[in-house]
Amino acid sequence: MQRYDFKSIEKKWRKNWKDSPIQQNTSSKPKYYCLDMFPYPSGTSLHVGHWRGYVLSDVLSRHKVLQGHHVLHPMGWDAFGLAAETNAIKKAIHPAISTEENVASMKRQLNEMSTIYDWDFEINTTDPAYYKWTQWIFARMFEHGLAYEQEMPLNWCPNCKVVLANEEAVGGVCERCKQPSTKKNLRQWMLRITKYAERLLQDLNQLNWPEKVKKMQTDWIGKSHGAEIDFAVAGSNAKIKAFTTRPDTLCGATFMVLAPEHPLVAQLTAAPQQAQVEAYVKRSATRSNVDRMQDKEKTGVFIGTNATNPLTGQDMPIWVADYVLADYGTGAIMCVPAHDERDFEFATKFGLPIVQVISADGKQSPLDEAFIGDGVLINSDKFNGMAVAEAQAAVAAHLEAQGIGKTTVNYKLRDWVFSRQRYWGEPIPIIHCESCGPVVVPDKDLPVMLPDVESYMPTDTGDSPLAAMADWVNVPCPKCGQAAQRETNTMPQWAGSSWYFLRYPDVNNDNALASPDALKNWLPVDYYVGGIEHAVLHLLYARFYTKFLYDIGVVTFEEPFSTLFNIGMINYNGRKMSKGEGHGVSPDDVLPRYGCDALRLYEMFISPPEMDCEWDDSGIEGVSRFLNKLWRMVEAPHIIATNPELTRQKHLMIHDISQRLDNMSLNTVVSGFMTHVNAMQDLAKTHGGLPADNLEALAILLAPFAPHMAEEIWERLGHKESVFLQTWPKYDAAMLKSDTVELALQINGKLRGNIEVPADMGKDDIIAAAREQLADKLDGMEIVKSIYVPGRIVNFVVKG
């Protein structure tokens, strides 16, 4: 018995596909743009966890080809950024060289997996011809006031020696190295993503994305409705602006708290309190974000000055405390201890007055914790008796009439810290001139090439390594010609990946990031496959970029990715696979033993594609055995004429596989192949062979999953053209029906037997037959009710 020789067969078809690609450039077919999140080549090889997504997108792409689409399924390299730079530093080679090596290695792997990536459409974010356009987009953002410089306390990772965007410092921890971040005052380039907050929120509705990702983005954007209120300060002209979502509780506001970084702290602090306040502010500034978050008890200092409650006229002592965040709302809050847990805790600790203004039953009652629930207003003068919702509008309207408040909305989303103090990134195309200020590099001078430096190591000072390159830094101002200096910070890794999907259809264009025709023909992306880890990073940034490019007329759509699929992670021995730590399974080890088809099939069989799962070395044995079994079935050269039973089997198979594929239940597609091949084998035994018809259908269905074997089967059946030039088979619903059906027989819902009846038998006859069959068990029982579910069960409800 000949074992399936995957080595030579897979090699043969890889060569054939290279010589005559399975897709011609046929623009008459409907387009399908299927995209993977491109890898960052920080290590030399991909592990089987990465492959899960790449196999999935390849399966979908090949399926679409068979369904008559013209498919764009490209691949590229997100090669700038910290990961690549860190890897290069570790190996003590220039990041450009290590990146190139890693790209070559990963590309070899992708080709060995027989992915249908068309390398004519390859991109690399570190290619000057590519980053020219990354810089071009930045230039447009600068011109439109979306890119600006600011000195502010930013998340700083002392380990990576780099500032972090809020999205990269979640939980006060560096997204990359997981070390605690601190705050550092630095001049940075910022992108005004907050200007797009509302659109980024609203347009989520139109996306066919996992609800989980939409929810994560919604929470990240964090919209809340409320009012902004001006509080007068005793003995000062200054006003403190505070945002609140509960204007209805204003009469219960008994004190105010300013964030330590609030600009009015210094100005409003009374002389006797000065030393204490300064010490507190200084202490807050130096603590790490993790420490601040882990505080169990609230801390704060009275600044010695009072504000006035605009409704009650009462004094409100002003405190400074770090539980108020400087960069949300106005950095100052009115505190209503009776109805806010944090304010309650603070007031209790420092002995501040607590005044109840909301009550569930309209009566005042002693509070031993903040009352958050709904109710009516009390202790609130003319607002007494109003319901919360009503009072929110009424108080806001009252304040607005007085000119001391207005209704407003707030977002948690912050502007995007866009500069990095690192070498391996796109230079920011700005020249600093003493007379003209920051001047954007003219388009004709793009790209601003990343220069070769002697030392690309990060510095402790927060300066980019580029700052030491006097020759590169010192240039004339493009506006006035005076001596000026280049911006030495570089862009974050996200810059190149925020628009790369626009470039693929037109990778060689030197006059535009892509031609309008190419964009019109291919965008937006129909199907986007990648991990959940980019839910609020890359996916939010890419949406922002797309909306901006829409606004300036570069693209004609507002959302880049119509459908998103989150591929689950594959763990190994209970831990995440990682190329850095060498913990994982390499396809390089699997391919020589089992072949590409088996690995592809196993990647899909391992678990539902959206779920995390565990790699099992022996699991691939199963699919490998299946392929061999299938091969033996095909090799048995008994082609017979079709007959109804085998025709029905064919339609059942087409139905099952097609439907499961449409539902993205790819693990059950694979088990479906196994079940149907087993069934065909049984039928082959009874009928002395199989019709060509059945095998042809099987070959086409299998082609997206195990393309080499599918081609080989197809060829053996006497076809000269590739199986991928065929059409996905259709099933006839009428053919799925069987002559007989088996029904389960139940008494009071418990299984008591089975019965096979003709498919066209009527309800009454079936119930009678079922009664007959269960006669001994029904003896002496009174049948209260007979339930018949066609094709499924007969259930007798009995008494006695």
Added chain:
RNA sequence: GCCCGAGUGGCGGAAUGGCAGACGCGGUGGACUCAAAAUCCACUGAUGGCAACAUCGUGGGGGUUCAAGUCCCCCCUCGGGCACCA
């Protein structure tokens, strides 16, 4: 603390409210073989029974229903997200 998910054999997992455990891994026994590999056949949720079969069984407790892994309520455990956002 808040917000999402998810809990099914030894394992991965399957199941439009309708026969729980498809398919695969692993295991046991057998066939073939000098032997092994490969392959094929049978069995493989638990308990009781020689057996036919019976009882129990989808994290726990209630409920709806002729019928619940699936729907509703409460609880437990695990995973993920956010975390003083006023």
